[in-house]
Amino acid sequence: MTDKFIEQIKKTGAPVCVGLDPKLSYLPECISKKIFSENGLSLESAAEAFYEYNKAIIDAVKDLVPSVKPQIAMYEELGVPGLICYRNTVRYAKEAGLIVIGDVKRGDIGSTCASYANAHLGVAQLTFGARVHKEETFAADYATVNPYMGSDGINEFLKTGKEFDRGIFVLVKTSNPSSAEFQDLETEGEKLYEKVARKVSEWGEASVGKCGYSDVGAVVGATFPEVGKRLRELMPHTMFLVPGYGAQGASGEDLKSYFDKDGLGVVVNSSRGIIAAYKREEYAKYGDAGFADAARAATIDMIKDLRENS
Amino acid sequence: MTDKFIEQIKKTGAPVCVGLDPKLSYLPECISKKIFSENGLSLESAAEAFYEYNKAIIDAVKDLVPSVKPQIAMYEELGVPGLICYRNTVRYAKEAGLIVIGDVKRGDIGSTCASYANAHLGVAQLTFGARVHKEETFAADYATVNPYMGSDGINEFLKTGKEFDRGIFVLVKTSNPSSAEFQDLETEGEKLYEKVARKVSEWGEASVGKCGYSDVGAVVGATFPEVGKRLRELMPHTMFLVPGYGAQGASGEDLKSYFDKDGLGVVVNSSRGIIAAYKREEYAKYGDAGFADAARAATIDMIKDLRENS
Numbered sequence: 001m002t003d004k005f006i007e008q009i010k011k012t013g014a015p016v017c018v019g020l021d022p023k024l025s026y027l028p029e030c031i032s033k034k035i036f037s038e039n040g041l042s043l044e045s046a047a048e049a050f051y052e053y054n055k056a057i058i059d060a061v062k063d064l065v066p067s068v069k070p071q072i073a074m075y076e077e078l079g080v081p082g083l084i085c086y087r088n089t090v091r092y093a094k095e096a097g098l099i100v101i102g103d104v105k106r107g108d109i110g111s112t113c114a115s116y117a118n119a120h121l122g123v124a125q126l127t128f129g130a131r132v133h134k135e136e137t138f139a140a141d142y143a144t145v146n147p148y149m150g151s152d153g154i155n156e157f158l159k160t161g162k163e164f165d166r167g168i169f170v171l172v173k174t175s176n177p178s179s180a181e182f183q184d185l186e187t188e189g190e191k192l193y194e195k196v197a198r199k200v201s202e203w204g205e206a207s208v209g210k211c212g213y214s215d216v217g218a219v220v221g222a223t224f225p226e227v228g229k230r231l232r233e234l235m236p237h238t239m240f241l242v243p244g245y246g247a248q249g250a251s252g253e254d255l256k257s258y259f260d261k262d263g264l265g266v267v268v269n270s271s272r273g274i275i276a277a278y279k280r281e282e283y284a285k286y287g288d289a290g291f292a293d294a295a296r297a298a299t300i301d302m303i304k305d306l307r308e309n310s
Numbered sequence: 311m312t313d314k315f316i317e318q319i320k321k322t323g324a325p326v327c328v329g330l331d332p333k334l335s336y337l338p339e340c341i342s343k344k345i346f347s348e349n350g351l352s353l354e355s356a357a358e359a360f361y362e363y364n365k366a367i368i369d370a371v372k373d374l375v376p377s378v379k380p381q382i383a384m385y386e387e388l389g390v391p392g393l394i395c396y397r398n399t400v401r402y403a404k405e406a407g408l409i410v411i412g413d414v415k416r417g418d419i420g421s422t423c424a425s426y427a428n429a430h431l432g433v434a435q436l437t438f439g440a441r442v443h444k445e446e447t448f449a450a451d452y453a454t455v456n457p458y459m460g461s462d463g464i465n466e467f468l469k470t471g472k473e474f475d476r477g478i479f480v481l482v483k484t485s486n487p488s489s490a491e492f493q494d495l496e497t498e499g500e501k502l503y504e505k506v507a508r509k510v511s512e513w514g515e516a517s518v519g520k521c522g523y524s525d526v527g528a529v530v531g532a533t534f535p536e537v538g539k540r541l542r543e544l545m546p547h548t549m550f551l552v553p554g555y556g557a558q559g560a561s562g563e564d565l566k567s568y569f570d571k572d573g574l575g576v577v578v579n580s581s582r583g584i585i586a587a588y589k590r591e592e593y594a595k596y597g598d599a600g601f602a603d604a605a606r607a608a609t610i611d612m613i614k615d616l617r618e619n620s
Contacts (some may be wrong), residue, residue: 021422024436032438041436041443073418073425077434079447080397084390105418107456108383114333115383124387126351128332128342133351139562146417148458148481149487157491171458176419178460185505188494194504195495 001141001167002239005099006211012301019020019271020059020216022050026276028291047081057275058096060292061299067099069269090140100140107146114154117160142167146194154203167215170200174242175221197234210235217241222250227255246273252309272307274298281308311451311477312549315409318376324613329581332360332380337587338601356390363474364399367585368406370602371609377409388431398448410450417456423463427470427510452477464513477525481508485537485554486533507544518547527551532560539567549575556583562619584608
């Protein structure tokens with residue numbers, strides 16, 4: 001899968017992932033007013049509005065970027081209708097030719113992770129006597145995964161990923177302020193996130209592709225630029241999924257050390273900065289009805305910023 | 311919420327949680343044959359079978375134990391129909407008077423955790439202009455939470471938990487073999503799980519109830535008895551949710567050090583050992599159609615084992 005991902009990054013010249021993290025407060029009135037007036041305010045109508053919003057954003061950026069990343073928490077909050085929207089968003093984005101990273105941050109003990117892996121990277125496999133039924137549910141191309149419980153859960157994701165040619169991004173150093181509390185603890189002469197990085201590199205060894213990168217990537221926040229260089233050394237064959245660009249404070253210049261010498265190995269995520277761009281002063285001219293054009297313009301500007309610094 | 315939990319543990323004399331982690335291979339034929347013959351083999355029929363199975367187990371144990379713990383991964387694997395079953399299982403168990411621990415192991419950065427907290431401990435809050443709609447989706451009484459990203463995500467769970475009088479169990483030391491890889495790393499003279507334990511104790515300070523325990527519990531695997539004593543010292547006001555009993559290898563004797571001097575402060579989970587008891591030699595006499603009675607008998611035996619050792 002990662003060969004394909006790197007290929008699409010090269011083709012678009014854009015190491016970018018658009019975060020599909022909808023919130024009611026981001027919705028343009030041209031969507032919310034119509035849907036909530038006609039159908040009332042409910043979990044179902046909110047999920048319908050999210051889906052309309054996501055489709056318009058996907059259509060506006062699909063020729064510019066290789067990938068999108070829906071954050072499942074925003075959908076889970078809306079219960080069952082929200083998860084129908086999540087599933088449909090994953091499918092719509094895949095059909096648009098985009099690589100989809102399911103930002104699910106799942107993690108558990110081995111046998112339980114097998115179920116999560118089936119849900120997010122594989123298929124539900126039902127057997128009863130001689131009958132077998134297989135069906136995809138929420139499967140994306142990649143899933144984000146939490147490492148706290150160690151290898152035996154991760155191995156289930158690797159097994160399913162191998163079977164379906166899909167990958168994972170493991171949390172290494174996250175972009176939030178309190179990430180230091182545990183991730184930065186010193187252990188055996190290095191930080192915990194460096195230990196996790198070594199494991200991530202190890203977990204990926206078996207799946208390094210022609211592109212030089214494995215199917216086991218790392219989540220490395222954009223908000224700690226000094227960390228990027230060290231993690232690049234520890235994980236030379238690991239794709240970095242980098243959240244925290246834009247709204248969370250980081251710019252292209254902060255990310256120079258994350259890229260390899262060919263300007264590859266990284267995909268930078270921006271969510272609010274793109275999907276709610278029409279609310280930012282710089283893109284206000286697009287107006288409410290031009291929210292998708294504003295998202296496109298913000299994506300183009302982000303790509304330019306990254307090209308100047310990769 | 312934890313005052314109520316301790317009260318129910320005292321009333322039943324059973325520091326026990328029944329893990330509702332259904333698998334197709336656990337289903338008795340009296341359920342699977344009927345449903346799959348009539349409705350075919352599909353995500354919907356599998357979810358229906360899980361729900362029938364769960365209801366029978368809940369009915370069989372609800373007067374014996376204070377709590378159940380559905381593992382959401384098993385439901386997520388079945389996609390949308392599975393999550394409808396999860397939601398209905400949570401509701402059915404609550405209506406039966408049980409305390410429900412949603413084993414979701416969610417964790418993310420702050421703003422994202424707010425959405426997870428709404429989903430699993432609170433309500434979806436929809437606003438549009440002056441209109442407001444609030445609705446519960448997957449809310450249980452407790453949710454399990456992953457600490458890797460530190461306080462800012464946890465705080466969102468605490469905020470929602472406070473508003474709705476609900477709590478969390480934070481992963482501290484898990485029961486799986488590879489839990490040592492990161493959790494046992496030495497840092498500043500102690501193990502990472504001890505650091506996490508200190509934080510858990512801190513996060514709970516504001517919610518210690520009359521019972522002496524807070525609404526911030528800890529997941530502490532039953533498979534490392536030597537660890538229990540140390541963690542009890544570090545977290546005197548913290549309820550322990552203890553997986554790994556039975557099928558994962560631990561017995562009541564291993565858990566002595568987990569309890570406080572009054573034999574409280576612990577809830578021990580058993581999943582397969584109870585819900586699939588009819589497949590165990592000791593309970594084979596109940597037969598396929600007696601699967602719920604076998605679950606009841608296994609629960610009674612587990613309670614007895616724990617009473618002798620708490």
